[in-house]
Amino acid sequence: MxxxxxxxxxxxxxxxxxxxxxxxxxxxxxxxxxxxxxxxxxxxxxxxxxxxxxxxxxxxxxxxxxxxxxxxxxxxxxxxxxxxxxxxxxxxxxxxxxxxxxxxxxxxxxxxxxxxxxxxxxxxxxxxxxxxxxxxxxxxxxxxxxELRKLPPGQSAVVFESDAGYVGLDTYDVLRQHVVSHHFRYDNAAENGGTARLFRSPHRYxxxxxxxxxxxxxxxxxxxxxxxxxxxxxxxxxxxxxxxxxxxxxx
Missing domain, CATH: 3.40.50.150 (Vaccinia Virus protein VP39)
Structure with a gap:
């Protein structure tokens, strides 16, 4: 990306x-x-x-x-x-x-x-x-x-926010200090089985x-x-x- x-x-x-x-x-x-x-x-x-x-x-x-x-x-x-x-x-x-x-x-x-x-x-x-x-x-x-303190052994993802219509999570590559932020946005229809929108961005922390x-x-x-x-x-x-x-x- x-x-x-x-x-x-x-x-x-x-x-x-x-x-x-x-x-x-x-x-x-x-x-x-x-x-x-x-x-x-x-x-x-x-x-x-x-x-x-x-x-x-x-x-x-x-x-x-x-x-x-x-x-x-x-x-x-x-x-x-x-x-x-x-x-x-x-x-x-x-x-x-x-x-x-x-x-x-x-x-x-x-x-x-x-x-x-x-x-x-x-x-x-x-x-x-x-x-x-x-x-x-x-x-x-x-x-x-x-937020690496939230990562238990063997886990690579952390939910950083969860709200009405939105879930955000980060996936970590601790070897390279890389993280990808995943932003899921959805409306009421998505909550009932509809389609959510995903935006991803890579970072070096x-x-x-x-x-x-x-x-x-x-x-x-x-x-x-x-x-x-x-x-x-x-x-x-x-x-x-x-x-x-x-x-x-x-x-």
């Missing part, structure tokens, strides 16, 4: 869920608040900008945003909300593509660094962020914590400590880590984290 095959026209058209899920105000508002603070009056670059879930409200808050995005259909969906002059986007891989200009903030949200399926690509992503940042600029990553080492290789220091965008304490029980790295001047 290649990323450009996964994020096709059908996926782009169904990606936005206004007011619910990751578009819910209680999810999106703290994200935009924190990124506005971290931009500190400067411009921001979003790796894997997608359909503009975060970029559009960030621009509305007065933060200039440029994007890098691999999927033309996702960019087409973004263009229904903002034109190229408002949010310029470079088509390419977030590990290698270069956007013009220098930025105070580069950000990568909602687990997207895990879409890069090997360690070398993930390290390259950090280095690409460093290339785009002014000295002292920040690189922000939102990422889930692998990364522990926080490994992420910190990648940052060091690219010239960053860890500035802060919290469990979410509101600044909740990160603990051993946290299911995700928001990590802020600062580019060290002179490295």
């Amino acid at each position: 290649r990323q450009d095959e996964i994020w096709n026209t059908a996926a782009a058209r169904s990606y936005d869920t206004p007011g619910t899920g990751m578009f819910a105000p209680e999810v999106l508002a703290p994200t935009v608040d924190r990124l506005t603070e971290l931009a500190d009056g400067g411009g921001a670059l979003e790796f894997a900008i997608g359909t503009g879930r975060v970029a559009v409200p960030l621009v509305e808050r007065g933060v200039p945003v440029t994007g890098i995005e691999l999927s033309p259909p996702m960019i087409d969906q973004l263009r229904t909300k903002a034109d190229e002059a408002t949010i310029p986007v470079v088509v390419g891989d977030m590990a290698t593509a270069r956007a013009p200009g220098e930025f105070q903030l580069v950000y990568l949200v909602f687990n997207t660094i895990s879409n890069l399926l090997d360690q070398a690509e993930q390290v390259a992503c950090f280095r690409n962020a460093a290339r785009h940042l002014a000295p002292g600029g920040r690189f922000v990553i939102e990422l889930w914590v692998p 990364v522990w926080p400590a490994e992420l910190d080492l990648m940052a060091q290789l690219a010239g960053f220091d860890l500035q802060s880590r919290h469990a979410d965008w509101t600044g909740a304490e990160f603990t051993a029980e946290s299911r995700s984290h928001v990590s802020v790295y600062r580019l060290v001047a002179g490295r």
